[in-house]
Amino acid sequence: MPITVVIADDQEMVRRGFRMILEATPGIEVLADVADGQEALEAARALAPDIMLLDIRMPGMDGLEVNRRLRQADHNKESERSSPKVVIITTFNDDEYVRTALRDGVSGFLLKDSSPALLVEAVHAAAAGDSLISPAITVRLLEQMAQQPGALRAFQPAEPLTPREVDVVRRLARGLTNAEIAEDLFLSVSTVKAHLAHIQTKLDVRNRVEIAVWAWEAGLCTTD
Template identity: 50%
Template sequence: MSIKVIVADDQEIARTGLRMILDAQEGIEVIGEAGDGGRAVELAQRLRPDVCLFDIRMPRVDGIQATRSLAGPGVADPIAVVVITTFDLDEYVYAALQAGARGFLLKDAGPALLSQAVRAAAGGDALIAPSITARLLSAFAGAGRSAPPAQPVEALTGREEQILAAVARGRTNSEIAEEFHISLSTVKSHIASLMTKLGVRNRVEIAMWAYETNRVRT
């Protein structure tokens, strides 16, 4: 079955370009478009896509608010959201990740990386563009916190520290499995353990925690 996607961007030419790129990929289908976050949330709640691709800066309801409505804390049945942005130092990226975005890309990422991000999000994984992961996460580490990040409820194992670093650098589950010569199910088990120990909701928050605690540096 095709991965169903909703695209939201306030620029029609950008929406058209994203639709053309995604519709050209095997197994991906754009089922709706929106010019602002409010309309995007309405469409997503009605059509229940597998993935939403949101620009950050949109009128009425921006991408951060839209992401929080669909994937934020307390959402009973969250929808995967990938955030895209024009600027690699966009001050809203960190807030979008905290709002529940599963990953982010630059708009010039190209068809291959865009489709990878959509497939990863649909599969419960996440793709944070490796070229900007370190700089963005380190730049915004701690930006939204009034207190230091919580320490693990239980000490991380050596392998979990390795997985933590790999996730923070934008590696997918498949890449981690190949790097450490372990199975995909083992990778998923380690990531689930990390989420429990760190008190976070997804791999993006694992990456943010790694940078906030200086486990990984640029």
């Protein structure tokens, strides 16, 4: 079964670009593309896609509000099927948007200038129940956190990371994508993903942002 997607963005060229990228990817099917938040919510209810790609700033209802309403529907059990996973894509890299999106349970947060490969990776990650945050956003948030006294607190994982897992974590915390980590370490992308899955379990974290936070806490970002 393909991963089904609905795209919501008020810029037609952006929607076309996303659709072209995703429709050219085996295993992904774009069900619809819409121009505003209300249409996005209606498409989510009518088409029941696996993933919603939502712009933040759209006429009438923004992407964060669409996500909140989808999550509220889950809470109220308005449907037997869970609501779609949400990946936020935007030109606005305001950190408050990022924090709000993460707090509200989105499954990804990408800037519109992210590579096609990262877009596809975010869709696959969301479909698998994982989260992918744009590396540029991850690094900036962590740099800000490091400047706040007490914001980063070191802790020991229940099970120590292997040397290879530490290699992966260091590169992730520097903002490398899975493909870039794989190339740097002479690994396959699937092997990198497997390492990240094990790392998330050992650290008891939800996504790559929290893995990167731990790396900064543990002092792994000071050396290669």
